[in-house]
Amino acid sequence: MTNMINAAPALQETDELRADIYALLATMLRKQPEADLLAWLKELESDQDEDTPMARAWSTLALAAKHSEPSQLEDEYTQLFIGVGRGELMPFACWYLTGSLMEKPLAFLREDLEILGFERQENxxxxxxxxxxxxxVMSMLIRTGRGYEVQHQFWQKHIQTWAQKFFTDLQSAKTAVFYTAVGLLGHAFMQQEDNWYLQLSPAAREGGKQ
Known part of the structure; x- marks a missing residue:
């Protein structure tokens, strides 16, 4: 995706972290982690005093990375998402919402992306x-300073309706090993986002600041 917005305001620490997690999930779900990302994941350290779904997810992801190699991850990603004809999972909103590809949810998404100034890259x-x-898209909405109301509307319309089910399926997929941990992180983060939006005050949501 590309975005037409040029200005990138300073972000609060919470928003920087949210944007980073969305970007990390996007990278791992777009293709298998390369060696440099895998090395970074191996060094992840969670707060040992914190027992939350996110903390457990980070620890599990670091452990999974330590037992993974790039070539192994390429095979795992291919079996999960590409396969021969199709992979074990279909990581598309339309599939989860309608059971088919290229249906109305995609048309509605494209309308919203155009309004927000996003367009698909040619490659x-x-x-x-x-x-x-x-x-x-969520990472860029956060990084480019779109308010919480805009972020929440996009998340609620296009992600909340199916992502939890997708990440649950990813955790239990037969061919998932490393990606079980990715599913755990994604599921915990989507739940965290849900709770976070619920806790925002109306003034914060409209103003874009906590």
């Missing part, structure tokens, strides 16, 4: 409702 072949693309 991207997957439809815009791929989970990686949606995470990329």
């Amino acid at each position: 991207v072949k997957e439809p815009e409702d791929h989970i990686a693309a949606l995470c990329e």
Whole structure:
């Protein structure tokens, strides 16, 4: 995805972290982690005093990375999302919402993306409702200073309705090993986002600041 917005305001720490997690999920769901990302994941350290779904997810992801190699991850990603004809999972909103690809949810998404100033890059072949693309959009909405109301509307319309089910399926997929941990992180983060939006005051949501 590309975005037409040029200005990138300073972000609060919470928003920087949210944008980073969306970007990380997008990277791992777009393709298997390369060696440099895998090395970074191996060094992740969570707060040992914190027992939350996110903390457990980070620890699990770091452990999974330590037991993974790039070539192994390429095979795992291919079996999960590409396969022969199709992979074990279909990481598209339309598939989860309608049971088919290229249906009305994609048309509605494209309308909203155009309004927000996003367009698909020429080298991207997957439809815009791929989970990686949606995470990329959320990361850019945050980084470019779109208010919480805009972020929440996009998340509620295009991600909340199906992402939890997708990440649950990813955790239990037969061919998932490393990606079980990715599913755990995605599920915990989507739940955290849900709770975070619920806790925002009306003034914060409208003003874009906590």
